[in-house]
Amino acid sequence: MDPSRRSFLGGAAGAGTLALIGDARLALAQAKPDAAPAGTIPNEAVKKEKSGAMQYHSERPLTGSVPAHEHDYDVTPSDRMFIRNNLLTPDIDAAQHRLTIKGLVEKELAFSMEQLRSAFPAVTLQGMLECAGSGRTSFNPRPSGTAWSPTGGMGCPKWTGVRLAEVLRSAGLKAGAAHVAGQGGDPGMVATAPPVVRSIPLSKALEENTLIAWAMNDAPLPKVHGYPLRLVIPGWVGSASTKWLHTLTVLDAPFKGTYMTGSYVQPKWATEPGQKMPPDTVSTEAWPVKSMITSPAPNARFKGADRITVRGRAWVGEGSIDRVQISTDEGMSWQRATLGPRGDRYAWRTFTFEYQPPRFGYHTFLARAWDDRGNGQPIVSTWNPLGYFWNGVHRVGVMVEA
Amino acid sequence: LRLEPLAAALAFAAICTLDARAQDEEKLTSGPGAGLTAQKCQICHELAHVTRSRLSRGEWTDTVRLMRERGAPLSDAEIEVILAYLAAYYARDPAPAPAPDTLAPAR
Numbered sequence: 001m002d003p004s005r006r007s008f009l010g011g012a013a014g015a016g017t018l019a020l021i022g023d024a025r026l027a028l029a030q031a032k033p034d035a036a037p038a039g040t041i042p043n044e045a046v047k048k049e050k051s052g053a054m055q056y057h058s059e060r061p062l063t064g065s066v067p068a069h070e071h072d073y074d075v076t077p078s079d080r081m082f083i084r085n086n087l088l089t090p091d092i093d094a095a096q097h098r099l100t101i102k103g104l105v106e107k108e109l110a111f112s113m114e115q116l117r118s119a120f121p122a123v124t125l126q127g128m129l130e131c132a133g134s135g136r137t138s139f140n141p142r143p144s145g146t147a148w149s150p151t152g153g154m155g156c157p158k159w160t161g162v163r164l165a166e167v168l169r170s171a172g173l174k175a176g177a178a179h180v181a182g183q184g185g186d187p188g189m190v191a192t193a194p195p196v197v198r199s200i201p202l203s204k205a206l207e208e209n210t211l212i213a214w215a216m217n218d219a220p221l222p223k224v225h226g227y228p229l230r231l232v233i234p235g236w237v238g239s240a241s242t243k244w245l246h247t248l249t250v251l252d253a254p255f256k257g258t259y260m261t262g263s264y265v266q267p268k269w270a271t272e273p274g275q276k277m278p279p280d281t282v283s284t285e286a287w288p289v290k291s292m293i294t295s296p297a298p299n300a301r302f303k304g305a306d307r308i309t310v311r312g313r314a315w316v317g318e319g320s321i322d323r324v325q326i327s328t329d330e331g332m333s334w335q336r337a338t339l340g341p342r343g344d345r346y347a348w349r350t351f352t353f354e355y356q357p358p359r360f361g362y363h364t365f366l367a368r369a370w371d372d373r374g375n376g377q378p379i380v381s382t383w384n385p386l387g388y389f390w391n392g393v394h395r396v397g398v399m400v401e402a
Numbered sequence: 403l404r405l406e407p408l409a410a411a412l413a414f415a416a417i418c419t420l421d422a423r424a425q426d427e428e429k430l431t432s433g434p435g436a437g438l439t440a441q442k443c444q445i446c447h448e449l450a451h452v453t454r455s456r457l458s459r460g461e462w463t464d465t466v467r468l469m470r471e472r473g474a475p476l477s478d479a480e481i482e483v484i485l486a487y488l489a490a491y492y493a494r495d496p497a498p499a500p501a502p503d504t505l506a507p508a509r
Binding site: 351 | 411
C-alpha cells in the first residue's frame, strides 16, 4: 500500500512518489489492460471466492451480483454478497493497518486492529447494504452507470465490529462536529485518481447500528469486501460504507469531493426523464422501501396440483417493514403475505405467500412492500440522471402445466 | 443419431457468440475521435462502459467531466473531441420516450 495515499486529500508531500507510481500503473495498464497493479488483488483471485451464481457487469472497476432467485437466504452468504468497487481491490496487511481519527476531535487517535478490538465491545448485527444504483436497468430511458438488474446489487449479511459512536467519543468531539468522512485505501489506475472519501451526518455516525466492521458472517472480511476494516452504515446507499477504511475525519460540513458531489446525488426536484443533472442536488442516503421475490425463480415449472410458495425479502433504509402484498392479477388486487420474525433493525425481512393456482398456464406474482411511515413501492420509480433508488414492484412469472 | 457432437458444436458456437459479443463491447464504432476516446477511456475502465451507454450530449458532458474529476488525464481540447464523438455515436436514438407511466418492460 502506498503510504502517501493515506494522507487525507493527498497533500503536497509525497506528490512526486504518487506521480511516479501512477505513471508505472498507467504504462502497465496500457501495455496489458487486464494486469493487476502491484499492491492490488487480481479479479480472478476475487472471483475464486465467490459463488458461481455471481454475474459480473464490469471488470474495471469490478462489479457483480446474483439475481433475485439466487438470493433465497435469510442471511446473505459472503460468496453471494454484491461487489461494487470504485477503484481497484487493495492487498492490505492487517498487521500494519492503522485506523486514524482526526479533524474536529479533542485528540487525534490511531488504532491497530488489535487495539480496536480490545478497546471497545464487539457488536454483531445483520444489516442491509445496497448499491445506490441497484435496479438501474429498469429506468427508461437508461441512465449511465453499472448495469444493475432490478434486483441486483444488494445483500444482507451479518457484520461484526465496534460502534463508530464509541470510537468517535473516545477521541472526543469538538464543538461544530457535524459530519464524519471515511477514507478507503483503494488505489486507482492513475496517480491523479482522488481517494474514495464519503461522509455521513454525525447523527447517523452516532447511531448504535453504525459499525466499523472487521468480520462478515463470522469470518474476516473478504479482501474485496473491505479487508481488514470497513464502515457499515446499514440501510443507506452502499457507498457510505467505506471499504478498506483507514481514516475517519470529523468535519463541520459534508465532505466536498467527487464521490460526494459528482455521484451519489439526486436532483432536488425531479427532472424530465433523459435530462442531465440540474444544479440543485441532494445527497443519496437511506434506501426507500423495497422488496424482491427470491422464490420461485422466473419461468419455474409447476404441476397443476402443486401449491406454490412465493417467498421473498423486504427492507427499508429507515423505519421498518409494515406489510408486504402480493398480486396474482397484475396489480388489480393485492393480498397480504405472511411476514417472518422481525430481526435486527436494518435486516431484511422474509415474507411468504401460499398460492393454489386456479388454472393452467402462465401466472405472475407481484410483490409490494410498505413501511411503517406509509410509503409503499411504486410501479415505476422516479427517473433521475444517475439511476439511483429503483424500488419498483418486482414481478416474477411461472408456468403451471398439466 | 449421436447427439454429443451436435451438443458440443452448439456449445462451441454459443461460446464463440458470447466471446464475439464481449469483444464487440470492447470496440468503439469508427468515427472522428474514436481513437482518442478509446485511448483515454481505456486507461481506467473497459470500453463496455461506453458501448453499453446511449446518452444525451448533456449527460455525456456530465459523465466526461466526472471522469476528469476522477483523475482521467484530459485536456479541454481533448474533451471537445471526445464529447463530439460520444454525442454523435452513442446518443440516445431515438429521442427519449415520454415519461414512463406504465410498468417498465422486463429487460
